[in-house]
Amino acid sequence: MSRPLSPRRKRIVRLAALPLLGLAPGSAVAQAQQAVSLDELSVTSPSPIQPAPRAAAPAASPNGILPVVASTFSPVTVVTSDQIARDQPRTLGDALSDRPGISSSTYAPGAASRPIIRGLDNARVRIQENGIVSGDVSELGEDHAVPINPLVSDRIEVIRGPATLRYGSGAIGGVVSAENNRIPTFIPARGVSGQVMTGFSSVDNGRLGAASVDAGGDGIAVHADGFRTATDSYAIPGGIQRNSATESQGGAVGISAIGDRGFLGISYSRYEGLYQIPGGEAEEARTRLTPRQDKLAARGEIRPLEGPFEVLRFWAGGSVYRHDEVGIGESGIDGIQAIFKNREVEARIEAQHVPVFTALGTLTGAVGVQAGRRVINTQLEGFLPATESRSNAVYLFEQLDVGHGLRFQAAGRIEGDRLNSTATQFPTDYLPVPGEDPARYALTRRFAPKSLSLGALQDLPYGFVASLNGSYVERAPTGYELFSQGPHDATATFEIGDPRLRLERARTIEASIRRSEGPLRLDATGYFTRYTGFIYKRDTGTRCDDDFASCGSGDELRQIVYSQANATFYGAEIGAQYDAIPVGNGWFGVEAQYDFVRAQFDDGSNVPRIPPHRLGGGVFVRADGWFARVNLLHAFAHTAIAPFETTTPGWNDLRAEVSYTASLDPALYGASEVTLGLQGRNLLDDDIRNSASFKKDEILLPGRNLRLFLTARF
DSSP states (O other): OOOOOOHHHHHHHHHHHSOSSSSOTTSHHHHHHHHSOGGGOSOOOOSTTSOOOGGGSOOOOSSSSOOOOOSSSSOEEEEOHHHHHHHOOSSHHHHHTTSTTEEEOOSBTTTBOOEEETTBOGGGEEEEETTEEOOSSTTTOTTOOOSOOGGGOSEEEEEOGGGGGGTOGGGSSEEEEEEOOSSOOOOOTTSEEEEEEEEEETTTTEEEEEEEEEEEETTEEEEEEEEEEEEOOOEETTEEOSSOOEEEEEEEEEEEEEETTEEEEEEEEEEEEEEEOOSHHHHHTTOEEOOEEEEEEEEEEEOOSSSSEEEEEEEEEEEEEEEEEEEEOTTSOEEEEEEEEEEEEEEEEEEEEEEEEOSSOEEEEEEEEEEEEEEEEEEETOSSOOEEEEEEEEEEEEEEEEETTEEEEEEEEEEEEEEEEEEEEOOTTSOOOTTOOOEEEEEEEEEOOEEEEEEEEEEOGGGEEEEEEEEEEEEOOOHHHHHOEEEEGGGTEEEEOOTTOOOEEEEEEEEEEEEOSSSEEEEEEEEEEEEEEEEEEEEEEEEEOSSGGGTTTOOSEEEEEEEEEEEEEEEEEEEEEEEEEEETTEEEEEEEEEEEEEEEETTSOBOSSOOOOEEEEEEEEEETTEEEEEEEEEEOOBOOOOTTOOOBOOEEEEEEEEEEEEEOOHHHHSOSEEEEEEEEESTTOOOOOOTTSTTTTTOOOOOSEEEEEEEEEO
16 A cells, blocks of 8 residues: 655645646546545556556546547547457557547558558557557558557557647657556555456457556555457458458566655566468468567656656657568568568656746646657568668647636647668659669758647537647658668558658648537547648559569559658548436437548649548447447548549448446455456448558458457456
8 A cells, every 4th residue: 555645745646647738637537537536546647648547547438439538729539448348459540440530551450550540640640658659660561560459558549739749740640649557657556456358259260368467565566467369360241351360469567666756667568469461462472470579668757846847757668679571472482571670769858847827827838858769670572771760859838727718738849850771763753774773872861840839728618618729740751751662562562762852841720629528528620731742652553573673564563652742631520429318327328420531632633542431320328337339330432532543432330239347346256347248340241441551452341240358357
């Protein structure tokens, strides 16, 4: 049991626990944190996207739209631990793909599926775990997995708007943050807590198990978790999607010293996987990938009793990642065809100053510095030469509370980026010149992106909150956008970078209205973004084999060139839920959602691989430990296609679920709560193709699926 807190200590913890950036005081998450008895904990969540104790997590939501986090300057999507336990997603894309405004790449369903936010992916969506970048190569190719398993996460958050400037211009589309307690931040009230999860899915004979435990006392907290998943090739309407089996396993251990004025912790985690790539030549070659990662992470904070700063925090981490791409090569021999390696370190220090009382209102804020280094190396048929990237940045956030429910926020960031590699000077038409090889030369590119965001938040009657944001963000090209120069067999592309790429600039205006309390919950946002020099993968229409000399005469690989053009994105995302009729101690209610994004270049052509319009709705009942839901998500046909793309037909995903949660006596059963349930997806067994995927014409997503799940908490 931890030591009781002094009144002064309690005040400091409350201030630190209320998120300054992204999740403001009064939000659903912040309210839940305040509801926890601080005498039971030595430390609570210190920032908006750091893990909260399980007892402090947002209230469970009966669907994937809620909980709504109202008092934020930009939309925040939260997937709670209860939702993770019911859906049992194997990738972050699986966990988020049906949320308004978010889809996924589904290149290898259940294994390689990154989130796509408002039509933006890869270099514009940062994926992190507990504030530290994921440290993989998933943004280099849609076939590459993210080595983060959602099963051991306490929650998953998607942050947009001003708070993303904490992490870099690479988060221009948003930040996807998997939060867990691998670096312990609290001591359980009873000395130990945890959960065990298992499940089975019919569509792929999927088996999984995951467990986590937190324990501590006398100022020391420890954590351990582990998971293992396995699936066969999944079923599709009328057959089997060959070469789509997956498996993964991993875990972590962590320890922290927790005192009255802060904590210091460290963790080690390991991830291993093996998954196949379905469709096309990858299926014929029996292509499979073997990601492996080791990661060290540290985190801490101190709350001085005196001085200009309330809280000083740091995050640091380093990882070593490798995957082999294995399959049948041109020689007819099954073996390693390509190797991808990534070594990455990142650190961030942040200081939150004490509130400043001005004539205009109360000013709170934080200043931070961030540094990172990354070395990518590919071998054999890898398309990217050894590339080193370095980044240093300083950022500032300030929030002014002027009273009467009105708040203003400003955020700014200045970066210095340096990238070193070997560039290739291809012909302007990207066709080989007989007898000549493209010239190669060492190149260092330097960039200094600058970003600024301004926002206003106003409380309205009846619990509604309105926000308006404007931002200007510059993004430096990544190493693979500058220096790619060869075949990538797993994605069936021949990728060519452009070493002359300039900064990408985005100007965005966004308006939202939200309500998180009462019988009606609502989250509605509209946005407009104007890009100058938008960087994208352009399909030239040329086909290649395994070297540049074959381009124009080959037929195996699509030639993809990283190009720049001005573009306009606009769209909307809406989620709503209404408790209509009381049932027992709960409610019968209805829900609805809608989202779309439209993306065009200035010449009138369409940006490639954009998600479709989606409309969904259904009914739910939550009462007396029971939860039941029926919901239909409809995707409209996607016809606004880019050159060399094909249209994508619409589809319907009918989903249903029933579960029961029972509270138990831990002394008698060893568990305090057990949930048993059955969930169905794609119950109409519809043909579902993802318009945002390179593989949409080659594979179908899983057909009718029933999932049996069991979770026990103690």
